[in-house]
Amino acid sequence: MKAFYKIIISDYKQRTRSYAFLVTLAVSLYAAYSFVPPPAANYTTVRIGNYLGIQNAAWIGCVTAMMTSIFLSLIGPFLINSSIKKDTDTGVGMIIATTSISNFSYLLAKAWSNFLVLLSITGCVFLMSIILFFIRSDGYSFDLIQFILPYLMISLPTMFFIAALAVVAEVFLYRHTMVMNICFFILFCILVSWQTNAQAPLDLFGVKPATTTMHDIVSHRYHDTKDDVTMGFIFSRKKEFNYFLFEGVHWTLTDILSRVLWICFGFFLILFSSKFFHRFDIKQKFKAKKKIKLSEIIPPAKILQDIKLSALPPITSAFGIMPFIKTELIMLYRKGPRWLWLINLGGMISLVFAPLTTAHQMILPILWFLQVGRWSDLATKEKTNRIHYFTYASYKPLTRLLPAQITAGIILALVLASPLMVRYLFKMSFLPIFSIIMGAVFIVLFAVALGIISGGKKLFEILFFLFTYLNIERVPIADYFGGMNHNANYLAFVTMLAAFLVFLSFILRRIEIRHL
Amino acid sequence: MELSIRDISKRYNKEKYGLKDNSLTIESGILGLLGPNGAGKSTLMKIIATISLPTSGTIELDGHNILQDPNYIRKILGYLPQDFGVYANLNAYEFLEYIAAMKGVGGLNLKKRIEALLEGVNLIESAKSPIGTYSGGMKQRIGIAQALLNDPKVLIFDEPTVGLDPEERMRFRNLISDLAQNCIIILSSHIVSDIETIADEVAIMQSGMLVTKGTQAKVVSLVEGKVFEIFIENAELSDFKTKNLVVNTSRQKDNVWVRYISNNPANGSKAASASLEDAYLYLTQNKI
Numbered sequence: 174m175k176a177f178y179k180i181i182i183s184d185y186k187q188r189t190r191s192y193a194f195l196v197t198l199a200v201s202l203y204a205a206y207s208f209v210p211p212p213a214a215n216y217t218t219v220r221i222g223n224y225l226g227i228q229n230a231a232w233i234g235c236v237t238a239m240m241t242s243i244f245l246s247l248i249g250p251f252l253i254n255s256s257i258k259k260d261t262d263t264g265v266g267m268i269i270a271t272t273s274i275s276n277f278s279y280l281l282a283k284a285w286s287n288f289l290v291l292l293s294i295t296g297c298v299f300l301m302s303i304i305l306f307f308i309r310s311d312g313y314s315f316d317l318i319q320f321i322l323p324y325l326m327i328s329l330p331t332m333f334f335i336a337a338l339a340v341v342a343e344v345f346l347y348r349h350t351m352v353m354n355i356c357f358f359i360l361f362c363i364l365v366s367w368q369t370n371a372q373a374p375l376d377l378f379g380v381k382p383a384t385t386t387m388h389d390i391v392s393h394r395y396h397d398t399k400d401d402v403t404m405g406f407i408f409s410r411k412k413e414f415n416y417f418l419f420e421g422v423h424w425t426l427t428d429i430l431s432r433v434l435w436i437c438f439g440f441f442l443i444l445f446s447s448k449f450f451h452r453f454d455i456k457q458k459f460k461a462k463k464k465i466k467l468s469e470i471i472p473p474a475k476i477l478q479d480i481k482l483s484a485l486p487p488i489t490s491a492f493g494i495m496p497f498i499k500t501e502l503i504m505l506y507r508k509g510p511r512w513l514w515l516i517n518l519g520g521m522i523s524l525v526f527a528p529l530t531t532a533h534q535m536i537l538p539i540l541w542f543l544q545v546g547r548w549s550d551l552a553t554k555e556k557t558n559r560i561h562y563f564t565y566a567s568y569k570p571l572t573r574l575l576p577a578q579i580t581a582g583i584i585l586a587l588v589l590a591s592p593l594m595v596r597y598l599f600k601m602s603f604l605p606i607f608s609i610i611m612g613a614v615f616i617v618l619f620a621v622a623l624g625i626i627s628g629g630k631k632l633f634e635i636l637f638f639l640f641t642y643l644n645i646e647r648v649p650i651a652d653y654f655g656g657m658n659h660n661a662n663y664l665a666f667v668t669m670l671a672a673f674l675v676f677l678s679f680i681l682r683r684i685e686i687r688h689l
Numbered sequence: 690m691e692l693s694i695r696d697i698s699k700r701y702n703k704e705k706y707g708l709k710d711n712s713l714t715i716e717s718g719i720l721g722l723l724g725p726n727g728a729g730k731s732t733l734m735k736i737i738a739t740i741s742l743p744t745s746g747t748i749e750l751d752g753h754n755i756l757q758d759p760n761y762i763r764k765i766l767g768y769l770p771q772d773f774g775v776y777a778n779l780n781a782y783e784f785l786e787y788i789a790a791m792k793g794v795g796g797l798n799l800k801k802r803i804e805a806l807l808e809g810v811n812l813i814e815s816a817k818s819p820i821g822t823y824s825g826g827m828k829q830r831i832g833i834a835q836a837l838l839n840d841p842k843v844l845i846f847d848e849p850t851v852g853l854d855p856e857e858r859m860r861f862r863n864l865i866s867d868l869a870q871n872c873i874i875i876l877s878s879h880i881v882s883d884i885e886t887i888a889d890e891v892a893i894m895q896s897g898m899l900v901t902k903g904t905q906a907k908v909v910s911l912v913e914g915k916v917f918e919i920f921i922e923n924a925e926l927s928d929f930k931t932k933n934l935v936v937n938t939s940r941q942k943d944n945v946w947v948r949y950i951s952n953n954p955a956n957g958s959k960a961a962s963a964s965l966e967d968a969y970l971y972l973t974q975n976k977i
Contacts, residue, residue, distance in 0.1 A: 480809035480837065480864050486802045488840050491795020500779070500787040507778040559774030563835065565740045567791030568763045574791065687759075689740045 176274065177282055184256060184286035189293065193631035197252050200639070201244065201294045205301040207406070208240040209233050209309055216408045219384075221391045222400025225414045229313035230306055230320065231421035235383050237302035238323035239404065242331040242378040243365065245291055247642055249335050250342075250357040251635040253287040255350070257343040266453035276447035280340050284443055287336035295328050319421050326424055327379040330432040334377060337439030344446040347455070351509040351546030354634060358542065358641070368404055377435065380404070382428045390417055406648050492568065497577030498584075504554075505585050508547045516543060517589060524592040532593050533605065534656040535645060540589050541616060541654075542641040548620040549630035549637070551582050552678070556628065565686045575682055579621055579675075586613035604664065608655020611667045615653045618674035625681045690717050690751060690842060690873050692737070697746035699732050699897070707732040708743065709897045719869045720902075721888030722877040723969050728894040730877040731771055734845050737875065738768045750843070764793060767841030769832045771848045771877075777821025781812050781831055784820055785838060792839040806834040825852040833861070837868075844874045850883055862887045881966040891965065893972050900972045909963050912950060912971040917958035920944045929955075934974055936967055 188194060208218050209228060217225060219236045226232035260266035269279065303320060346353040364377050368384075384402040394417060422428075506514075520540035524532045552575065555561040564570050587594075590609050597605045616637070623633040643651035652659065653667055692715040699707035708729045722730045735741040737748060739759035748755050755762045775784060785803045789795065794802075807813045810830035815823070820831065829852040836844060846865070850858045858880075865874060866887050878884055884891060885905065892902040901908055916936070921929055922944055929935065929947065933955070937948040948961060950971050 480806065480867075482837060482840065482868055485805050485837075485840075486798035488794045488798060488802060488838075489796025490793055491790070491799075492793040493795075494790075496786060496790035496795065500783065500790065503783065504776060504778060554776070558776055559772060560776065562735075562738075562740060562768065562770035562773050563788055564791055566738045566763060566766060566768050567788075568760055568793040570791070686740070687742045689735055 177278055180274075180279070180282040181285045181289065184283065185289045187259070188253070188256070188286070188290055191629070191631075192627040193252060193629060193635065194290065196627070196632050197248060197635055198294055198297060200248070200636070201241075201298055202301055204244055205237060205241065205298040206305065208237045208302070209305050211309065216406050217403075217414075218406060219387070219402065219404050220407070220414070221387050221402050221417075223415055224391045224395070224417050226387065226419040227313070227416050228306075228309045228311065229419070230310065230316040232419045233302055233306045233309065234320035235323045235327075235419070235422065237298065237305070238320075238327040239378070239380045239383055241295055241298045241324070242328045242380065243368075243404065245294060245328070246331055246335055246364070246378060247361055248635045248639055249291050249294075249332070250339050251354065251631060251638055253290055253336065253339045254343065254353060254357070255631070256283045256287060257340070257347065258350070261347070261453060261455065270453040276450040276452060277444055280344065280443050280447050280450060281440075283343075284333075284337045284340045284439070287339050288333050291332040291336060292329070295324065295332060299324050322424065323383065323422070326422075326428070326432055327383065330435045331378055334435045334439045337443050341442045341446040344450050347451065349510060351513065354545055354638070355543060358638060361642070362645070365405075376431070379432055379435070382424065383422050386422045387419060390419060405646055406643070408648065492573070494573050494577040494580070497574055498581050501551075501578055501581035502584065505547045505581055513543065521589060521592050524590070525596070529596060529600075532596070533609075533654075534647070537590055537593060537609070537654060537656065538641050538644040541586060541613075542637060544585060544589070545634055545637050546630075547585065548582055548617060549624065549633045551578050551617070551624065552621040552682070553624040553628065553630055557630075561689070565689060570686055571679065571683055575621075575679065579617055579678075582617035582620065583613050586617060604661065605655055608659065608664055608667075611664060611671060612654025615667050615671045615674070618671050618678065619653075622674040622678045622681075625678055625685065690871075691715070692843065692873055693747075693749045694733075694737070695747045695749075697733070697736060697743045697748065699729070699736065699741070700744040706897045708736075711746075711894075711897075711899045713892060713899060713902050715873055715875065715890075717869070717871060717873055718889035719865060719874045719876060719887055721884030721891045722875060722894065723881065723884055723891060724877075724894035725973055727896075728973075729897040730894055731847055732897075733894070734768075734847050734875060734877060735770075737762075737843075738766060738770075738845050739763060762843060765839070765842040767836035767839065767844040769836045769844075769846045769849050771851070773832055775820040775823075775828055775831060778819055780819055781807060781816040781823075781834075784831065785835060788835040789838050794839045802838070803834075806837055810834045826854070826857070829853060833864075842872050844868060844872055846874070846876045848878055849876065850878060850880060858883065881969055885965045893969055895973045905965055908968045909965055912963045912968045914960070914963075915950050915952060915971065916948065916961045916963045916967050917951060917954045918946065918948050918961045919955055919958040920946055921955075934970060936970055 210216055210218060218240055219226070226236070257266070260269060274282075299320065306315060306320075342353045342356065346356070364375070367375060368378060368380060384404075388402055395415070517540065520536060520543065523536050524540070527536055550557060555564045564574055567574070587610065590613060594606050594609055597603070597609075620633045620637070623636065624630060626632070640651050640653065644656065647657065649657055655664065655667075694711060694713050694715070697711045698709050701707060711729075711733065722733070724730050732741065736743050737755075739755060739762060742756065750762050753761045776787070779787065782803060785806070786799070789799055789803070804813065807816050810833055812827060812830055812834070815827070820828065823831070829849075833849065836846070850861060853861060862883065865876065868874060869887075869889070876884065876888065888905065890903060891905055891908045893900045893908065901911065920941070923940070926938065926945055926947070929949075934950040935947055936950060939946040949958075950967060954960075
């Protein structure tokens with residue numbers, strides 16, 4: 174039991190001592206602050222038709238717990254989805270495999286550690302919600318239970334299930350992080366769409382008891398039963414709402430059992446996946462499954478021959494960046510499973526045939542999001558593959574390699590967006606074309622800058638996921654590719670942001686190159 | 690060619706130094722760097738390879754300050770780091786093309802040169818397979834090939850023989866000897882015999898400082914007359930070790946043969962001729 178506890182704590186410490194965790198925490202706190210909008214705000218987070226709750230302890234506690242449950246289900250998996258991979262990459266897994274720990278115990282320890290990471294963020298958001306109460310409550314009395322109960326009943330079971338699901342995804346998709354991230358995104362979109370449907374079969378986020386209570390209050394007191402509860406950042410100019418008094422959720426035994434059931438389901442998934450866990454015997458499993466082609470068999474190594482440097486063909490100097498761009502494009506192409514290119518192709522075709530607005534606002538951000546794994550390590554793969562000793566000691570790495578990486582990333586983005594740009598070209602609409610070009614430049618530079626700052630790819634993955642979701646939800650501030658009819662000033666703003674990211678990337682990489 | 694290192698220090702914090710006031714001049718030929726783990730060998734090599742900046746000091750290559758103008762040495766540098774990786778999705782040919790681009794090497798002969806190097810390191814048959822499928826030794830050969838891509842004049846090899854079998858190590862030593870005729874080669878290794886057979890000069894480092902540098906004969910002379918051999922009882926060995934710097938032991942039927950370094954040899958000891966390994970241990974163990 175002590176060893177089990179040690180694994181959880183060590184793993185937890187290792188992961189919370191990262192930039193990605195700190196940035197996710199900061200983003201979460203900012204998001205928490207926005208979960209309870211001030212009366213003058215141009216958006217709402219939870220509302221029933223034209224009704225909003227009075228900002229008392231019950232409302233603030235419940236709304237922040239509901240939004241935390243959804244928000245952390247969105248970005249949490251990206252933060253915690255590589256706990257087993259880390260053990261594989263570092264070789265620690267090989268040591269673990271030789272110990273007496275069972276597959277189930279190991280996976281459960283990983284799930285607990287995932288849960289603790291999410292719990293830490295939830296804890297900070299919980300404290301933020303109490304602070305928000307004292308800022309926004311307007312004289313209503315403080316009731317701690319109205320904060321504790323929603324977090325306990327809504328957020329915590331969701332966090333545990335997400336923690337378990339991340340482990341299970343790693344067991345089955347350990348070779349395909351990109352596919353894993355895309356699956357999380359799709360799953361999240363499905364689950365969110367179910368929240369607005371009262372007949373939906375599953376309530377992972379645990380918000381139904383709360384939304385049902387809210388809806389009942391409005392329909393009974395105001396006899397207004399037309400509208401369902403809407404959740405998420407909904408922007409509108411309308412500021413005249415009716416207010417109702419929400420006094421908290423009465424948690425029935427069924428509600429409690431349904432939440433416990435999600436925790437049990439999480440345990441079951443871990444138990445199930447433990448039967449299929451590779452236990453770090455990855456290469457053998459791979460070979461056993463794959464029919465090896467003759468061309469793939471590596472001949473046994475022969476001894477070195479005598480090399481006469483003077484007898485080698487003479488060299489010519491070539492300091493251009495084209496060979497870099499070519500290799501970077503090859504690596505971008507080969508990253509991830511080949512069948513993902515079929516999806517990319519499908520996405521490009523739908524950019525041709527879908528209604529123009531849908532193509533620009535919905536398909537393009539999703540198509541670009543599918544490249545998350547390709548862009549996220551664009552400028553960090555030297556370090557993760559330990560090539561940086563070569564690259565940083567090469568001739569002018571700052572002005573040759575980094576521009577080549579950025580260029581290759583932008584080429585990929587523009588090739589994918591090309592059908593849409595051609596459509597705009599036929600319409601003689603040039604502003605959207607420039608917006609798409611700047612969007613491509615921005616997102617690639619964003620990946621490069623965040624990669625260099627954090628030294629890894631997770632931070633970009635989390636924020637890109639968030640950006641994509643906010644774009645699908647049509648949150649204007651997240652629109653980096655001009656999908657929502659912006660003017661030239663907005664384009665100039667994105668251009669300035671991109672210029673800042675270039676500046677930041679080059680300055681930081683310059684420091685990095687000389688300080689290994 | 691002359692590489693002049695003057696008062697190089699690398700300070701991590703108030704108390705911790707990676708390197709402390711090291712000065713040495715390296716001319717064409719092979720300099721073997723010896724030292725225990727944490728002695729500062731890799732740090733010094735990284736600074737010469739311009740991927741790490743010292744806290745103080747200067748390094749000049751033929752009068753050019755390479756800390757201010759790192760690209761001066763980078764054009765003619767071949768560097769094999771101790772712990773390098775590869776892009777698993779590229780094959781050997783593509784990887785070397787990529788490294789060639791970094792080094793600013795191109796032209797019509799590049800393909801032939803890569804093929805010649807791949808033949809030299811005996812990877813031509815697997816050159817089209819992804820490097821991710823290579824064994825550790827094969828990856829090490831790729832590392833050796835990339836270091837030679839750009840006709841280097843300064844070669845830095847950090848633990849180059851790791852992963853190579855004894856015969857390959859011998860071949861590698863021959864290769865280095867051949868290259869050394871008009872290059873500066875700096876070679877670090879834990880295996881003293883690798884250095885012993887090929888290095889023109891030896892530098893021994895400890896705790897971030899250069900302990901000594903000179904020809905092998907000069908370094909070995911520091912321990913001349915201090916190396917002895919003796920047969921002792923098995924039970925006496927641990928006590929003997931506490932009083933003397935034991936270099937080697939060999940268990941016999943009833944007793945144990947001991948080679949050791951001492952200023953005051955035990956009774957019954959026979960003087961032995963000193964080797965580079967004796968000198969290395971004498972200078973780094975601080976026991977006598």
